Amino acid sequence: MEQGDFVSGVRDVAPALPPNIPFGLLFGATAIEVGIGPGQATAMSLFVFAGAAQMAAVDLLRADAALSVVLTTVLVLNLRYMMYGASLAPTVRELPARWRATMGYALSDVNYALAIAKFSDDPADDSSANPADDEADDPADGSAGDRATVHQGWYYLGLTVPFVISFVGATAVGAVAGMSIGDGLNIDFAIPLIFIALLAPALKRRGPVLVAVTSGMVAVPAAGIPFNLGLFVAAGAGIAAGTLFDRLRTGPGGA
Amino acid sequence: MANVDSTIIWIAIVGIAIGTYVLRSVFLLGIQRLGDIPPAISTVLPFVPIAVFAALITPDLAYLDGLLVLSPRNEQLMAGLVAFVVAWYTENMLLTVGVGMAILWFLQ
Numbered sequence: 001m002e003q004g005d006f007v008s009g010v011r012d013v014a015p016a017l018p019p020n021i022p023f024g025l026l027f028g029a030t031a032i033e034v035g036i037g038p039g040q041a042t043a044m045s046l047f048v049f050a051g052a053a054q055m056a057a058v059d060l061l062r063a064d065a066a067l068s069v070v071l072t073t074v075l076v077l078n079l080r081y082m083m084y085g086a087s088l089a090p091t092v093r094e095l096p097a098r099w100r101a102t103m104g105y106a107l108s109d110v111n112y113a114l115a116i117a118k119f120s121d122d123p124a125d126d127s128s129a130n131p132a133d134d135e136a137d138d139p140a141d142g143s144a145g146d147r148a149t150v151h152q153g154w155y156y157l158g159l160t161v162p163f164v165i166s167f168v169g170a171t172a173v174g175a176v177a178g179m180s181i182g183d184g185l186n187i188d189f190a191i192p193l194i195f196i197a198l199l200a201p202a203l204k205r206r207g208p209v210l211v212a213v214t215s216g217m218v219a220v221p222a223a224g225i226p227f228n229l230g231l232f233v234a235a236g237a238g239i240a241a242g243t244l245f246d247r248l249r250t251g252p253g254g255a
Numbered sequence: 256m257a258n259v260d261s262t263i264i265w266i267a268i269v270g271i272a273i274g275t276y277v278l279r280s281v282f283l284l285g286i287q288r289l290g291d292i293p294p295a296i297s298t299v300l301p302f303v304p305i306a307v308f309a310a311l312i313t314p315d316l317a318y319l320d321g322l323l324v325l326s327p328r329n330e331q332l333m334a335g336l337v338a339f340v341v342a343w344y345t346e347n348m349l350l351t352v353g354v355g356m357a358i359l360w361f362l363q
Binding site (some may be wrong): 012019022023026027034035036037041043044047048051052053054057058059061062064069070071073074075076077078079080081083084085086088091092097100101103104105107115127185186189190191192193194195196197198199200201202203206207211212213214215217218219220222223228230231232235239240242243246 | 259261263264265266267268269270272274275276277278279280281282283284285291295296297298299300301302303304305306307308309310311312313314315316317318323331332334335338339342346347349351352354355359360363
């Protein structure tokens with residue numbers, strides 16, 4: 001049954017794997033271009049497992065930013081994982097601490113979204129999704145009775161392990177390939193392009209557009225501030241503008 | 256290319272890994288009680304990646320070898336603008352990076 005839960009996790013995460021692979025490849029290749037070793041790039045994917053934040057770290061390291069600036073930026077970007085942990089915590093309260101400690105590793109957008117959907121499900125309609133193709137997994141306990149609750153730990157591992165393997169593997173492949181790509185191709189230009197790919201889809205409403213335009217415009221003159229501290233000045237200005245906009249719109253006078 | 260000191264990189268990796276693990280697991284492990292997230296953080300949080308990415312992108316595009324170049328002569332800026340349009344409409348990372356790189360190579 002635990003194996004079955006692992007397998008069903010793997011099955012649920014499978015559609016999310018292909019888009020994850022190019023990200024890993026690009027991270028590996030750009031890290032090499034910037035002067036980070038293949039072992040370091042792979043270790044970073046394995047132990048940090050946060051593509052966008054890793055990319056930001058590489059971008060800052062190549063600009064000789066202070067270590068404290070690199071760390072702060074990455075952790076601020078990863079604050080959302082803390083929210084994921086907070087949201088997941090009440091659903092896994094019954095699990096032993098070692099399981100919950102394991103779940104803290106590699107908690108990210110995809111496995112969070114799939115896990116929270118599964119764990120906050122009404123247990124009654126749990127296994128109704130695809131009972132037909134469960135041929136060999138659990139022939140014995142096919143009755144509704146003890147399938148009502150999945151083993152959350154194993155299911156979560158099923159979501160996470162393939163995701164980690166594909167991302168870390170893609171990083172290693174990208175890094176090795178990056179070593180044979182010459183400087184002439186400007187592979188490191190993929191770094192801002194990836195940020196653009198992550199940013200643009202979020203800019204469909206006025207609030208986020210205001211945040212991005214303010215932050216982006218302040219960042220250009222602020223780039224002269226030592227140790228890349230201008231990044232915080234710019235991001236702070238953008239966030240302040242967005243917060244103010246929200247307040248004016250929803251404030252007491254607004255509605 | 257800039258050659259970053261290998262020791263600095265390892266320190267950064269270890270620091271980032273530990274910090275990120277702590278963020279992910281404080282609530283899962285019950286070290287921090289639920290409801291303790293300051294409301295200021297949860298309201299501002301959606302803006303954070305938007306502001307940080309925007310602040311990382313524009314200097315990368317606007318400066319050529321340390322000089323501010325805001326004209327069509329700046330191939331990076333042109334490629335970045337087209338990539339932005341592609342990303343906004345398609346929301347496809349691979350296509351965005353592919354088009355951006357292709358335009359940069361073409362213009363150079």
